[in-house]
Amino acid sequence: MRDDLFDLLWEALRETLYMIAWSSFFSLLLGLTLGILLVVTDKGHILQALPVQKTISLLINGVRSIPFIILIVILLPLSRLIVGTSLGPTAAIVALSIGTAPFLGRIIENSLKEVSGGKIEAAIAMGASPLAIIFRVLIPEALPALVRGVTIAIIGITECTAVAGAIGAGGLGSLAIRFGYQRFREDIMIATVLVIVLLVQAIQLTGDFIAKSIHNRRFKIE
Structure with missing residues (x-):
């Protein structure tokens, strides 16, 4: 392994973590909004x-049908308009957030639909407002499933950062392509895959x- 391997890996990892953190944040905001709207505006x-x-x-179906690199x-x-x-990595956050939000929205929709209808009816009977039902019944009851779904989405974002690296986003994907593949650096290719x-x-x-912690805490309380 060459002397520059660690420095290259560290810089690429830093860029990847930066993209993952901000893309996950914005994707969660968009995905949660979409998922909630899909559920609460459904029939009945x-x-x-x-x-x-x-x-x-x-x-959602339209955006999900488009291959991510396209x-x-x-x-x-849009990235140029928003971030200049x-x-x-900063420009890639726009595409990563918009590209993964619909996928996360579907996951959140499925998680919220697992909440017992009886608990929602009980909240309505007690005079709870729609916002109270969303934030005090739907989300808390579905929280373990939501966490698992968000975890899957973050892993998906991690994979997408590697794809984004192919068109100049930086990160581990870019390092693997520019140095590992194009310059025939097997040490970088192997190290990059291992880090990912x-x-x-x-x-x-x-x-x-x-x-699991949320589930166990809820089970003990109940």
């Missing part, structure tokens, strides 16, 4: 509005631990 729910529900569903290219003008550039695998494992273990 607290804010039934089928035209709204169907429109959001079609929008979506990045499509969103380059179409290159680098360890990163994904760390995210999965953390998510599982948090979800």
Whole structure:
């Protein structure tokens, strides 16, 4: 292994973690909003509005049907408009957030639909407002499933950062392509893959631990 391996890996890892952190934050905000709207505007729910529900569903399906690398290219003008550039980790956050939010929205929708209808009816009977039902019944009851779903989404974002690296986003994906593949640096290619695998494992273990802790705490309380 060459002397520059550690420095290259550290800089690439820093850029990848930066993209993951901010993309996860914005994707969660968008995905949570989409997921909640899909559930509460569905037939028979607290804010039934089928035209709204169907429109959001079609929008999500449309974005999810576009391959991520094509979506990045499509969103380059938007990235340039928002952050002033179409290159680098900050620009990639725009595409990563928009690209993964629909996927996360579906995960959140499925998690919220697992909440017992009886608990929602009980909250309505007690005079709870729609916002109170969302934030005091739906989300708390689905929290372990939501954590597992968010964990899956963050792993997906991690994988997408590698794809984004192919068009100038930086990070571990860019390092693997520019140095590992194009310059025939097998040491960088192997080290990059290993770091990504360890990163994904760390995210999965953390998510599982948090979800299990929430589940165990709730079980003890009940």
